[in-house]
Each structure stands twice: as structure tokens, then as C-alpha cells.
Amino acid sequence: xxxPEMASKATRLRALALYKxxxxxxxxxEPSYDFHGKLxxxxxxxxxxxxDEEIEKALRLGEYIKNETLALYSLRKYRYLKxxxxxxxxxxxx
Amino acid sequence: MRxxxxxxxxxxxPIKRAVDYAVKIRVNPEQTGIxxxxxxxxxxxxxxxxxxxxxxxxxxxxxxxxxxxxxxxxPKSAETLRTALAMGADSAVHxxxxxxxxxxxxxxxxxxxxxxxxxxxEGVDVVIMGKQAIDDDAGQTGxxxxxxxxxxxxxxxxRVEVDPxxxxxxxxxxxxxxxxxLRCNLPVIITTDLRLNxxxxxxxxxxxxxxxxxxxxxxxxxxxxxxxxxxETIKVTEPLKRVGxxxxxxxxxxxxxxxxxxxxxxxx
Numbered sequence: 266x267x268x269p270e271m272a273s274k275a276t277r278l279r280a281l282a283l284y285k286x287x288x289x290x291x292x293x294x295e296p297s298y299d300f301h302g303k304l305x306x307x308x309x310x311x312x313x314x315x316x317d318e319e320i321e322k323a324l325r326l327g328e329y330i331k332n333e334t335l336a337l338y339s340l341r342k343y344r345y346l347k348x349x350x351x352x353x354x355x356x357x358x359x
Numbered sequence: 360m361r362x363x364x365x366x367x368x369x370x371x372x373p374i375k376r377a378v379d380y381a382v383k384i385r386v387n388p389e390q391t392g393i394x395x396x397x398x399x400x401x402x403x404x405x406x407x408x409x410x411x412x413x414x415x416x417x418x419x420x421x422x423x424x425x426x427x428x429x430x431x432x433x434p435k436s437a438e439t440l441r442t443a444l445a446m447g448a449d450s451a452v453h454x455x456x457x458x459x460x461x462x463x464x465x466x467x468x469x470x471x472x473x474x475x476x477x478x479x480x481e482g483v484d485v486v487i488m489g490k491q492a493i494d495d496d497a498g499q500t501g502x503x504x505x506x507x508x509x510x511x512x513x514x515x516x517x518r519v520e521v522d523p524x525x526x527x528x529x530x531x532x533x534x535x536x537x538x539x540x541l542r543c544n545l546p547v548i549i550t551t552d553l554r555l556n557x558x559x560x561x562x563x564x565x566x567x568x569x570x571x572x573x574x575x576x577x578x579x580x581x582x583x584x585x586x587x588x589x590x591e592t593i594k595v596t597e598p599l600k601r602v603g604x605x606x607x608x609x610x611x612x613x614x615x616x617x618x619x620x621x622x623x624x625x626x627x
Contacts, residue, residue: 286563293381335560345380346403346553349493352533 276320283327284308290334366523367424368545370412371483372448373472374405376432376439378494386597393494393595401439403558404489406446407551410558412487413447415521422523424481425449431471431586433458437574444569445561451574456586462495467586469503474582476508483546485528490515490550501550511543515552521545 284304291300311323378384379398387394401409409428416423428443429452430436440451454471456463463471476483491498505512513519517538518531523545532539533552561569579586607613617624 282564289563339557339560342380342403343553343557346493350553352554 276324279324280308280327283324283331287327287331287334290331290338293338294334366422368415368419368422368484368521368523369424369479369481370415370426370485370487371472371476371479372405372408372412372426372428372443373468373486373488373500374409374428374430374439374443375402375489375492376400376430376436377402377492380493384494386595390594390596391592399435399439401442402489402492402494404491404493404551404553405443406489406558407553407555408487408489408549409443409446409448410556411516411519411549411551412485413559414556415485415519416447419521419523427452427479429454429472429475431463431468431579432456433460440574441566441569442561444572444574445565446559448572450572452577453574454577454579454582456579460586461588463586464588464590465497465499466503466589467584468500469507471579471582471584471586472500472504473507474584475577478582484523485521485545485547485549486510487519487549487551490552498550501548505548508546508548510546510548512548512550513541513543514550516549517552517554519549519555 287304288301291304294300311320314320314323376399378393378395379400380403382397385394386392412426416426426448427450428440428448430440431454432439433456435458436455437453440453444451452475454475472486476486486501486504488501490501501514502512504510513528513530513532515533516530517533520529521527522529526545528543528545528547528549530541530543530547530549532541533554605616607616
């Protein structure tokens, strides 16, 4: 991931870590959505940011997408399991 | 075999690398089993078990001496162990079986776990494992292990509270008709139900850190166990295809068909 020489090393590392994490998450996404393609394009679109606040905003958006995707996976898995292994009890509080 | 001294807990979490929940299961062409050339991942109920062990430590802090995960499986099962280590386990044991070997049966697994527990110099106080694996749905291993060890057991746990000082565990179980509360003396075998907790995500940094955690490799021969299957699967077939729904021309026909099917629209 290319960034201008002046960019702070810390934010560069954060951006790299975020990209790797999102890339790994994207493996389980619906293939027709092209998660990896979109991920790459979004990062590339922001490659030349220099303003600290804009960089923070972009990183926060990335974190948000990561959390949303995680929540989506969690829900999908839980819903499947709940359907396959329903609570037997008639007086369950679930 | 002997529980550890005084108030320190050693927790063992057996896990299984099972067919991933999202995979569409297909019967293999020979009709001897399912197509195993698909994505595998940690059995979801075992994820819940690992999570519960980690949460017990978060609550009891230093009272938990170790969380050890174990799996019996082919070389690829090492990845599953790494995920468990990334979630918070301290160390792992990989009882490796050849890729071509038949899947171990619950009794075989239970005997192997018993042999492993007896090897633990520091003893084991709590065994937490999934109630069943989503690929075979046997739901037997925990109970068999408890029987072999002569330990207390609490299956389908939806809430676990361990008291190391009293050496008991208070466990709520999900049963038909409601919830049952048990107090079990340690050592105890607990199997996890879906509603026990929501497992944490193993982040990439944690997965990387997990590579440094110790993984002990063993063979079943070293444990003195024979995993030869005692059951022979004769045939595996898919369930009968669902008969498609029919179309109706108008509301009257719909009502007639519903009445035929015994649906009256009145509260039973």
C-alpha cells in the first residue's frame, strides 16, 4: 500500500493491519459481492491522504466496516445454529 | 485423575475440526458418507466451550492455572488449535491421526481424552466441551468421558459458575420443559449449549501471537488407545426430496385447500 513519504509510520502500520484484517474477513463473504475488489479500491482511493483528520476518518470507516462484517457473520452463524438446534423447553426465556 | 491442589483450576477443552456450518452437505457418490472435501472449521459448540473457559478465567483471574485445548485429528486440525489459542487458551495438544484414517468415534475420543487426562501431572479440574459436533450430531463424547472417569457431568449447560474454593461448579442446564440447576463436585465434565455465550472473534494479531504458544504432538499409540471403529456405516443417503407446493386459482380454492390440510384459522 503506497503512502507519501511524509505519512506517519504509526498510521501506515494501522492502515496495513486494517487492510490485512479486512482481507481475511472478506474470504467468507458472498463471492458475488467482490469484497476483496471493493476493499482494494477503497484503500487505493485514499492512498494519497495527508490530512491527519481525513486519515483518521478513513481508518474509522474501515474499523466500522470490520465490526459490521463481524456482526453479520456472527448473526448468520447464530441464526443457523438456533434453527438447527432449537431450545427444547416450552418455558425457555430465549 | 487427581484434581489439582487447593484452589487452582486446570481447564481442559477438547475441540473438533468439523465440517463448516455454512457448507451445503452432500452425500458422497459411494453413499458411504458425506463429501469431506469441503471447508472445515472449529465445531461451533466447541468455540462456545473455549469462550467459556476464557470467561471463567476472566472472572476467577489467577485461580485458573491453565486452559489447555486438545484435538484428535489429521494434520490440518492444527489450524483449529491455533484458533483456540488465539481466543485465549494457553497451550494445546494435537493427537494426530493420519489424513486417511476414519473419523474417530465418540467412545474412541472419550477413551483418548481419558488417557490424556491421566497423563496430566497437574490434573484436570474442569473439562468443557461442545454438546455435539455439527457434522455427526452424536452428542455422546462428554457423557461417555464422564462415565469412564467416574466424574460428575452437566450437559447442555447454559450457565456455568465455578467456585474453586468450595471445589464445586454451579451449572444451569437446558432441558425439555425448562432449566435445571445443578451443583457438581469438581472434577466435572461440562458440555456447552448454544445459549451459554457468544464466542469472541480471533483477530489476526491474536492468531499471529498464538503461533508462539506450545502445541504438544501425540499419537494414539503413545496413549495406548486403539481408534479402530466399532461401527460400520452401511449406507448414507439424502433425505427424500420435498414435494413442491401447488398453486391455487383463487381465495376460495386456497380456503378449501387449507381446510383439507386441517388449518381452521382458529386458535387451538
